[in-house]
Structure formats: C-alpha cells, structure tokens
Amino acid sequence: MATLVRTVTLKKQAEDQIARFDIHQRIQHGMMMISFIFLVLTGFPLKFSSAGISQWWVALWGGIEATRAVHYAAAWVMVASCLYHGGYLLYTVLVLKRPFPIRIFPTPRDARDFFLEIMYFTGLRKEGPHFDRFSWREKFDYWAIFWGIPIMAGSGFILMFPVAATNIFPGWIVPVALIAHSDEAMLALTWIFMVHIFFTHLAPGIFPLNKSMFTGKVSRERYIREHPLEYERMVSVRRPEPEPEAEPVPEFPAPPVTPGPEEEKETE
Amino acid sequence: MNKNASGKAWGKGHWLLASVTLLLLLGVALLLGASSAQALDENNCLSCHGTPGLTKTNGNGDVISLFVDEKKVNTAAHRYIDCTTCHTAEPHKVETALTKLSLAQKCGSCHEYQYRLHLDSVHGRQLVYGNSDVATCVDCHSSDGSPHSVIRVLEYAAPAYKKNIAQTCARCHGDEGLMASYGIVDKVYESYMRSFHGKAMQLGAYEISQLDKATCANCHGYHDIKPASDPASPVAGLENLAATCEQCHTGAGVKFASGFLGHREASTDNVPVAYYTEIFFSSFLVIVIGFGALIVLLAIVRYSLNRWRE
Incomplete structure (x- = not known):
C-alpha cells in the first residue's frame, strides 16, 4: 500500500511526498537501466560497424574485445535484475504473504x-x-x-x-x-x-x-495529477489514527484494494 | 693529472658545457641527416629508373613505363636485395615479355613453396593458361600491383595484412561484372562484412592480437585457395566446412556449420527460417516504433497546444 511520507526539502518547505516504489524495485530498475545503457554503448557499434564513428568508439573502449567483455558483463547484470524481480515477486507473495500485484x-x-x-x-x-x-x-x-x-x-x-x-x-x-x-x-x-x-x-x-524511480517518491501534487484514482483510494481507506507500530509496507507493484491500515509517517 | 682545474682557462664547467653542446649538435646533425632506409642499388639503376616518366616502346609499339618509385622501393620488403637479383645480371638485354605468369615465376625462384601451392590454386591454374584476370603474387602482396612495392605481410599497410585481406580480395571479388563472367554471383564481400567476423574485423584495432577473427583466407586458404566447388576446398560440403569452423569454434560440428548462410542472404530457399524471422522482426519493429512515434507526436502536439492556449 502506498505510504504517505511527509518530508522536508532542502529549502525547508514542507512538501508532501508519496512513496511509490520500494527499495527493491528501485534497485531492479537501476540495474536494468545501467546495464541497458552499457549494452547499447557496446552493442550499437556492431550494428553500424561500417560507420567511422563506430570504429573510433570501439577503439576508445580498447578494441572489440573490450566492448565485448563489457557487453557480456552488462548482459549478466540485466539477466540478474530480471531474476531479482521474479524472485522478489515470489518472495513477497509466498513468504511475506502480500497480495499478488494484480x-x-x-x-x-x-x-x-x-x-x-x-x-x-x-x-x-x-x-x-x-x-x-x-x-x-x-x-x-x-x-x-x-x-x-x-x-x-x-x-x-x-x-x-x-x-x-x-x-x-x-x-x-x-x-x-x-x-x-x-x-x-x-x-x-x-x-x-x-x-x-x-x-x-x-x-x-x-x-x-523524473526522480521518482530513484528516490521512490512522488510529490502529492503530481500523484493526484498522474494517478488520481489510486490517490483517491489511498486517501479514502486511510484511517484517521495512524498505527505507530505498523511498518510502511512497500508495494510490489501494487496490492489490490483491501481496506486496511494506511500509514502516515512524519519525518522532520 | 691536474688537481687545480679552476685556475685554468678551461675549467670543469667549461668542459661540461662543451660536451653538452657537442652532444646536442651531434643529435641535431643525426636528426637532420636521418632519412628512411635506402634500397640497395649496387649498379645505380635508380639514377635513371628513378626518373618519373621514363618509358620505352616495345616491339608491339606499346609504351612501357620503366620508372621505379624510389620512395616505395626504399620501404619494400626486398629493399636490400639488389635490382639484378630479379632483373638478371644484364637487365637491359631481357627480351622475354613480362606477363603475370613470368612475374609469378620470378617470385617463385626464391619463394618456391608458395609458388607451387599457388600454381595448384584456382588462381594459379588459370594463370598457367595465360588468364590475366586472376590474382597472382603482386595482386595480393603489393598495394599498387608493382613488385617494387611488395611489403611484409605483418605491416599494417600490407594488402595481405589480416585486417586488410577482405578489402584486398574485394578488389576483384567485389567487381560484379568480373565475377559474373566466372559465374560467381554471391556478394561475398558484402555478406562477409554483414557477418560478425567482418564486423569484428572492421571494428577491431590493427594489433594482430585484436584480429583473431576469421577473414576470407582463414576459411578458403591462402596460396592454395580452391573454389568452393572443389572437394579439396576447406569449405566444400558441410563436413569440410564444419572442420574449418572447428579450427576456431572448438567442438563445432555439421549442425553448427549448417547454420552458415553461405555468402548469400537468407531467402525462401536459403535457411528459410532466418528469412521469415527477418520479415517478422522488421515488420514488428516498424509497427511498434510507428505506434510509439505516433503517440509521442500526438502528445507533443497536444502539450504544445495546451501551452500555447495558456
């Protein structure tokens, strides 16, 4: 369940931030993004091998063997991020008994x-x-x-x-x-x-x-604009009294609507 | 021994200064005097033949150039072999006509082994019949076809240096008209450059350690190159082809070799599954990217209009 987190920005203006992605999702996205960039940088010259710039670019990396080694390594990282994603899904559903992200x-x-x-x-x-x-x-x-x-x-x-x-x-x-x-x-x-x-x-x-995939948070204003239906549901199911002992439950990616506790955390 | 050098007009300091100056002068002189290696020219042939435009007219009335480019011969592989080693002791008395075959024979008088292999190759067999289309020694070993410009194979500029081999073969095998007259219709050079081998060769650096990919000669042979239709060719039939692949791809078998498209594009009768895969993926690419481009374009128009109306 998305969690409302009130944070204080550097300008000391209180800005409402809503947690959208948990740390595992952010790591998975980061692994995929970085490996994707490296795969493109080292794979693209092969597709356009006759272009002079490709030859210059490969030479810059230290030759075709170097770009190939990086391409292989990045490929393993990308595959790892997918296994992580699948494994994490199974873990949250089977072990943590969280609802399947329908x-x-x-x-x-x-x-x-x-x-x-x-x-x-x-x-x-x-x-x-x-x-x-x-x-x-x-x-x-x-x-x-x-x-x-x-x-x-x-x-x-x-x-x-x-x-x-x-x-x-x-x-x-x-x-x-x-x-x-x-x-x-x-x-x-x-x-x-x-x-x-x-x-x-x-x-x-x-x-x-858009920093939300890196910080995990989205401003309330943008959340209302981009995901109004989810926001309404989040607000409507929220209890007036937050439960202090409840940990903010990260979502993967989103549980179905279940009337349950919605935590509000204050961070100063 | 003079222990009181400071009293003399030439003190230690002066000697040091003089030596340094002398060394510097010597260095400058060496630098200025240094020139590229000089070809061995015991009989001063180049004093006449080094003149551009030197020609003669032979019995048939053909004008033949007698000019030898000194610059090229100075860096040639045989620069320390005197002119008369090839041009005989009395070079002006040579009456035999210069042909591709006589040229190859001359190379073969030293490079006997290579010459014999060459004579039994697809090129050499034609050479014996006087066919001047075919490649002989200088066509692959000299950048301009002149025996005076032959450089060592391991020099980066050598046409037979591994990185340059495909381009060297393509001088003839990339000539569609010439190839068609021999019934060779496959675009061998283009298809090689499309393959991973060709791409890696093109992208790789010049260091020989970076060039451990197959080029023409690695599969087809060097001096003893045979047509693919010759059962003795390393690429004739799947069995031979697999054995050739296996030289680099350890464990490669006939199944591995059967995936080779030949030097042709995939088509309905050449690995059809690759042909249909190509059609599927290129259509899929166009449809999905077209769809993506459309929504981005529409969104840009909408957002711009919104902004403009504000």
Whole structure:
C-alpha cells in the first residue's frame, strides 16, 4: 500500500511526498537501466560497424574485445535484475504473504484509457483519462520487457555460446538469433529513447527529470495529477489514527484494494 | 693529472658545457641527416629508373613505363636485395615479355613453396593458361600491383595484412561484372562484412592480437585457395566446412556449420527460417516504433497546444 511520507526539502518547505516504489524495485530498475545503457554503448557499434564513428568508439573502449567483455558483463547484470524481480515477486507473495500485484496486469480499462488518451491528444476530448496505479503506458513499458528480455537474452546467449546452442538446436538457430538480437535491440532502444523518456521525463509537469524511480517518491501534487484514482483510494481507506507500530509496507507493484491500515509517517 | 682545474682557462664547467653542446649538435646533425632506409642499388639503376616518366616502346609499339618509385622501393620488403637479383645480371638485354605468369615465376625462384601451392590454386591454374584476370603474387602482396612495392605481410599497410585481406580480395571479388563472367554471383564481400567476423574485423584495432577473427583466407586458404566447388576446398560440403569452423569454434560440428548462410542472404530457399524471422522482426519493429512515434507526436502536439492556449 502506498505510504504517505511527509518530508522536508532542502529549502525547508514542507512538501508532501508519496512513496511509490520500494527499495527493491528501485534497485531492479537501476540495474536494468545501467546495464541497458552499457549494452547499447557496446552493442550499437556492431550494428553500424561500417560507420567511422563506430570504429573510433570501439577503439576508445580498447578494441572489440573490450566492448565485448563489457557487453557480456552488462548482459549478466540485466539477466540478474530480471531474476531479482521474479524472485522478489515470489518472495513477497509466498513468504511475506502480500497480495499478488494484480494491478500491473492489463485490463479492458487500459484499452479504454488508451482510446481516451488518443482522443484527448487529438482534441476530441477536453480531458485525458484518469489513471489508477499504473497508466496504460506504464503497463506497456513493463510488459514489453517480458517480451524483450526472453528475446534478447535468449538470442544473446545463443550468440555467446553458438557451438553449445547448435548441440541442442538446429544450425539455423544462430543466424536467427543474430537477426532477432539485432532487430529487437533497435526496437528496445528506439522505444526507450522515444516513448519512455518522453512520457516519463520530458512531458509537461515532469521535465527535465523524473526522480521518482530513484528516490521512490512522488510529490502529492503530481500523484493526484498522474494517478488520481489510486490517490483517491489511498486517501479514502486511510484511517484517521495512524498505527505507530505498523511498518510502511512497500508495494510490489501494487496490492489490490483491501481496506486496511494506511500509514502516515512524519519525518522532520 | 691536474688537481687545480679552476685556475685554468678551461675549467670543469667549461668542459661540461662543451660536451653538452657537442652532444646536442651531434643529435641535431643525426636528426637532420636521418632519412628512411635506402634500397640497395649496387649498379645505380635508380639514377635513371628513378626518373618519373621514363618509358620505352616495345616491339608491339606499346609504351612501357620503366620508372621505379624510389620512395616505395626504399620501404619494400626486398629493399636490400639488389635490382639484378630479379632483373638478371644484364637487365637491359631481357627480351622475354613480362606477363603475370613470368612475374609469378620470378617470385617463385626464391619463394618456391608458395609458388607451387599457388600454381595448384584456382588462381594459379588459370594463370598457367595465360588468364590475366586472376590474382597472382603482386595482386595480393603489393598495394599498387608493382613488385617494387611488395611489403611484409605483418605491416599494417600490407594488402595481405589480416585486417586488410577482405578489402584486398574485394578488389576483384567485389567487381560484379568480373565475377559474373566466372559465374560467381554471391556478394561475398558484402555478406562477409554483414557477418560478425567482418564486423569484428572492421571494428577491431590493427594489433594482430585484436584480429583473431576469421577473414576470407582463414576459411578458403591462402596460396592454395580452391573454389568452393572443389572437394579439396576447406569449405566444400558441410563436413569440410564444419572442420574449418572447428579450427576456431572448438567442438563445432555439421549442425553448427549448417547454420552458415553461405555468402548469400537468407531467402525462401536459403535457411528459410532466418528469412521469415527477418520479415517478422522488421515488420514488428516498424509497427511498434510507428505506434510509439505516433503517440509521442500526438502528445507533443497536444502539450504544445495546451501551452500555447495558456
């Protein structure tokens, strides 16, 4: 359950911050982000190997063996972040008995939100859709990884161990993996830089940098604007008396609505 | 022994100064006097043949250049072998016509082993018939086709240096018209540069330790290069191909080799599954990116309009 945290900013202005991501989610995102950047930096020159700048860039890293080693290392970090994500999900659900994060799953409402948003963008409606914990765009980004990682990691490991791969699969698996790896990488890169960066960092009200995935917190004002439905629910289920012994429960990603205690913590 | 040097006109300080000055002068003189290595030219051939534009007209009325570029011959692999080693003791009396074959024979008078391998290669067999299309020694070992510019294989500028081999082969094998006349339709150079081997070779540095990827010669052979249709070729048939792959890819078998697209693009009759994968992923890429671009574009328009109306 999202937790209301009142923090004091450096300017000593009290600003309401609402916790949105717990430390594990932030680490998972950080691992994925950093490994993604390194994978792009070391993989992209291979795709455009005839460009002079690629040759200059690879030489800067210390040659093709150096970029390859970094690419391999970053690939393992990315795979580790996914295992961490899956493992953490199982742990929270099976051991901590937290509710399964059902809110990340796409629903018919997302299709409706998508059309409402397109109508808003094109001027057919005065207002955009109101989102719950995750907007359709956030869900799209999240689930795209469930398609992208098996493709990228699967094809990547085939290219990393081509002889072992052909001991199991037919020989064509290697050229197929190369095509998949190359094209899917372009897709991921373009999507992240065009869509993800635009809507999470450059859109009005967020520009220039959205720090919530790094701090875990979102200002109340922005939360109301971006996730009004979740915010309303958070406020309505909140008890007037906060329970001091209750620990703030980080979410993964969001539990279903269960009327329960909502903690409010004061930090000075 | 003079223990009272300070009393003399030339004290210790003076000697030191004089020695340092002398050393400096010597250094400057050495630097100024230093020039690149001089080719061995015992009979002063270059005094005439070093003149640009020196030509003769042979019996057929063809004008033949007799100019030898001193700069190139000074850095050539054979710079310390005198002109007359190849051009015989009486070079002006040579009457035999210069052909690609006679040129190769001349190289072969020392490099016997390579010459014999070459004669049995796809290039050499044609050479014997007088075909001047085919590559011989100087076509791969000299940057300008002149035997006077042959440099050692391990020099970075050598056409047969590993990083340059693909470009050297492509001088002929990248010529579509020439290749078509021999029935070779595959774009071997382009397909090699598309492969991981070619990309790594292109991106890698010049240090030989960075070039442990396969290039043309690693699979097809060097002096004894055979056509892929020749059963003796290291790439003829999956068995031979697998054995060739195995030289680098330890444990590679026939299944591994069967994944090689050849020097062709994937198509309905060349590893069709790769062809369909290509179609699937490129369509998928266009659709998803098109969708993403559309919503970003629409959002930019909306946000700009909102801002403008404020």
